[in-house]
Amino acid sequence: MRALLVSLSALALAACGPLVEMGGRDSGLSNGQSLAELTLEEFDSVSLRGPDNVVIALGDEFDIRVEGDDDVVARVEFEIRNGKLRIGRESSHGITINEGVATVHITMPVLNGASLAGSGDMQIARAASDDFEASIAGSGSMAIAALEAARAEFDIAGSGDMTVAGTVADLEIGIAGSGDVEAAELRVERADVDIAGSGSVEIFATETVSGSLIGSGDVRVSGGADCRSNSIGSGEMRCS
Structure with missing residues (x-):
């Protein structure tokens, strides 16, 4: 064809x-x-x-x-x-x-928001916003090479994966399922992470990180932030 x-x-x-x-x-x-x-x-x-x-x-x-x-x-x-x-x-x-x-x-x-439902792929070169929202429903993947935002919210329902780099002051992450958020190259001041399932999150935070983990999901935090978490299951938050 x-x-x-x-x-x-x-x-x-x-x-x-x-x-x-x-x-x-x-x-x-x-x-x-x-x-x-x-x-x-x-x-x-x-x-x-x-x-x-x-x-x-x-x-x-x-x-x-x-x-x-x-x-x-x-x-x-x-x-x-x-x-x-x-x-x-x-x-x-x-x-x-x-x-x-x-x-x-x-x-x-x-660009103030991006969402993906299904098995597709979304590549974003750059986004700058006061309030940015990104979500995945399904097995798709999303990559944001450079994000600058005062506030950002990432949500995954399913097995999708999200990779993000850049700078965000306040970040909220929610995962239901086995999805992954790879944000070790995203510099965050404060973060709130909720995982229900086996998903995983990796972030770099400098001030505070709070987490709620239900299941076997895990959160890895670098950057020296003060971490607090509640866990039900084998999931854990590791901070350095």
């Missing part, structure tokens, strides 16, 4: 009417459109549902490009609602075809 590249960009963005609430099943969007049909408007967060890859970079202009085999690219759909760009797969009669993988390249001025 031949590779196909589809692109949509804008210097000035026009407002359009409200979009229907997202529903559907699996990675389908209830009001999804192809990239060619999408009216590009402002967004500051990105949500991915399904098996595809998303690469996000900051820039002055909004730009979306999709590349991959032509039949796969044709099934990728988009929806912009309440400042969030949603990416999913075409759904017909409640059935979504998730075969193949496309790569969606996004350029945007500001």
